[in-house]
Amino acid sequence: MKWQRYFLAFGITAAIFTTAFYIASKIDSERIANIRATEDSISIDILSSETQFELLGNLDCNTIAQNPVLSDQLNSLASQLSVAESNLGDSNGEVIQLKEQYSLLEIKDYILLQNIAEKCHVKPVYVLYFYTNNGTCTNCSNVGDVLTYLRGEYPGLRVYSFDYDLDLSALKTLISLHNIQDTLPAVIVNNRVPVYGPQTLQSMQALIPELSTLSTSTSATSTSGY
Amino acid sequence: MDFGALGVYICLFIALYFEVFLLISYLEKKPSEKTDDLPNYYPTASILVPCFNEEKTLEHTVRSLLELHYPKEKLDIFIIDDGSKDGTRAIGERLAEEHRQVRFLHKENGGKYTAMNFGIERTGAELIGCLDADSFVAPDAMLEVVKRFEADPATMAITPAMKVYHPRKVLELMQAVEYTFGIFYKKMFDNLAALNVLPGPFSIYKREVFETIGPFKHAHNTEDMEIAFRMHAHGLKIANAHNAFVYTTVPKTPWALIKQRTRWSQGFLQNSQDYSYMYFNRRFGNFGMLVLPFALLAFLGGIYTALYTLYRTGVYAWNKISEISATHIPPHIPTEHLSWFYINTNMMLFVIIAVLCGTATAIILGQRIAKTNLGVKALIAYFALFGFIAPLWLMRAAWGTVRARESKWR
Numbered sequence: 001m002k003w004q005r006y007f008l009a010f011g012i013t014a015a016i017f018t019t020a021f022y023i024a025s026k027i028d029s030e031r032i033a034n035i036r037a038t039e040d041s042i043s044i045d046i047l048s049s050e051t052q053f054e055l056l057g058n059l060d061c062n063t064i065a066q067n068p069v070l071s072d073q074l075n076s077l078a079s080q081l082s083v084a085e086s087n088l089g090d091s092n093g094e095v096i097q098l099k100e101q102y103s104l105l106e107i108k109d110y111i112l113l114q115n116i117a118e119k120c121h122v123k124p125v126y127v128l129y130f131y132t133n134n135g136t137c138t139n140c141s142n143v144g145d146v147l148t149y150l151r152g153e154y155p156g157l158r159v160y161s162f163d164y165d166l167d168l169s170a171l172k173t174l175i176s177l178h179n180i181q182d183t184l185p186a187v188i189v190n191n192r193v194p195v196y197g198p199q200t201l202q203s204m205q206a207l208i209p210e211l212s213t214l215s216t217s218t219s220a221t222s223t224s225g226y
Numbered sequence: 227m228d229f230g231a232l233g234v235y236i237c238l239f240i241a242l243y244f245e246v247f248l249l250i251s252y253l254e255k256k257p258s259e260k261t262d263d264l265p266n267y268y269p270t271a272s273i274l275v276p277c278f279n280e281e282k283t284l285e286h287t288v289r290s291l292l293e294l295h296y297p298k299e300k301l302d303i304f305i306i307d308d309g310s311k312d313g314t315r316a317i318g319e320r321l322a323e324e325h326r327q328v329r330f331l332h333k334e335n336g337g338k339y340t341a342m343n344f345g346i347e348r349t350g351a352e353l354i355g356c357l358d359a360d361s362f363v364a365p366d367a368m369l370e371v372v373k374r375f376e377a378d379p380a381t382m383a384i385t386p387a388m389k390v391y392h393p394r395k396v397l398e399l400m401q402a403v404e405y406t407f408g409i410f411y412k413k414m415f416d417n418l419a420a421l422n423v424l425p426g427p428f429s430i431y432k433r434e435v436f437e438t439i440g441p442f443k444h445a446h447n448t449e450d451m452e453i454a455f456r457m458h459a460h461g462l463k464i465a466n467a468h469n470a471f472v473y474t475t476v477p478k479t480p481w482a483l484i485k486q487r488t489r490w491s492q493g494f495l496q497n498s499q500d501y502s503y504m505y506f507n508r509r510f511g512n513f514g515m516l517v518l519p520f521a522l523l524a525f526l527g528g529i530y531t532a533l534y535t536l537y538r539t540g541v542y543a544w545n546k547i548s549e550i551s552a553t554h555i556p557p558h559i560p561t562e563h564l565s566w567f568y569i570n571t572n573m574m575l576f577v578i579i580a581v582l583c584g585t586a587t588a589i590i591l592g593q594r595i596a597k598t599n600l601g602v603k604a605l606i607a608y609f610a611l612f613g614f615i616a617p618l619w620l621m622r623a624a625w626g627t628v629r630a631r632e633s634k635w636r
Contacts, residue, residue, distance in 0.1 A: 020576035
């Protein structure tokens, strides 16, 4: 018997496994870089709008109408983050950092949306959605799916989703501002009172009667929980 | 940590290790090319054709033996009718009348191994072979076997390279690929002196084998496997003549295939129990250290992976149904999931690709050895079907072994 053959086969097999691990890690890193680039791009968009707002003291509402400030990139970013979270785990440091940055961008986008609504006399339709991944919220995934579906059906609907447990001061301020309890999931439609618990597609549509003012699309854009 | 997935990784590691081991063995000793050389000596040979209700294929089988390029006076053909109920006897008797080489024997039904032993007792030939009555030999198969015996006088039995006879249906094409894969790994087992079965279609033994270790046994309806185990136990060498081609008919329906493979798989498990002392025993070389343990692990790994996949698919389906009933969202296809970003590229995907590449390489090398071209349709049939059908006979065999229930030969 040639024992070298046994050891050589083991070495080659281990090398193939290591290569598979390396390729998978490399692709995950690419994904993270992709998300980070998207976040940076959104960050610049929002900063540009804020700067324009401060420079002019007002916004050119026609320009806004032609080039909406509310970037659609936030939508795809949400589902990309969802993929990264499921691949790398929700306790991964990079994922948490990206989620924090994403949440900050959402809050800034939300504030900008309010300003635009006030200055340009538009009536945006938006939902603040609070969820948790700590295993106690059995309905969070379903509510997330309903909102994702609606966002696909109504491209004008803004959904801002927040991980309730994220250690981010701005988010904590938002939570206390709206007095959100930890009996999640919770949704706030157009700054009305929070609504807790599971939602079907129909009950969610009933919570957002303003949907009738939005145009519909036949293509959905995301199914993530964000 | 997902312990279920960890189990699949272990199975994949074992599968990949085995493939790598065989590929190393191939690189160390590549199969020789076929030559026109003739043997220096033509030993006397008897080919036993045990049959039970084989009226459809018996004549074709015997005619393929009659066309063997081998001195007629050196080759006998024994048709052994194991109590057939159909027209097998009439065909056998007619063939015996028409051809001096052919002898017809009839006995009460007792199973294939009794028919084989019945023939062995009645021949004095130096080489004794078996050919199932649903298989057909290539004209030069006997010459290749004898040349292989001559190349290594220590060899006591030889297996041929088996191909599927005229595969047409999808299930036959799938088996054609499997048999081609088998041609590769049998040759590699030959390199390792670790062949684990002497299949019914045209395995040839030196007479001394039976004189040394006795006749065939019932062996849980897998006498061809048990005798290989017994030969290893007695240190008798088995080799593979990769240029001796034999064509066999294969099951045409899923149920017939599952029944046949259940018998083989259950036979392996039960013979493994009988010869458990050979496992991880260095005295039996690569047979005890590699082939037996890996065959058992492949068996268990196949069942585990199938059950795990079934479980995960069930959980996914259940979650989807629960989600739809809880949310009332109509079925829809998320368009952005077509982007590269959403393709699942975890480590398991790349390991599975590596294992499939190893399998594909073995099939390609098997094709080269067998000098055959399977075609795309056969490859698609194999990769699409085998993983779904094989677990069925593995689980059935495991269940049969647990209940110690004998599988049926017919």
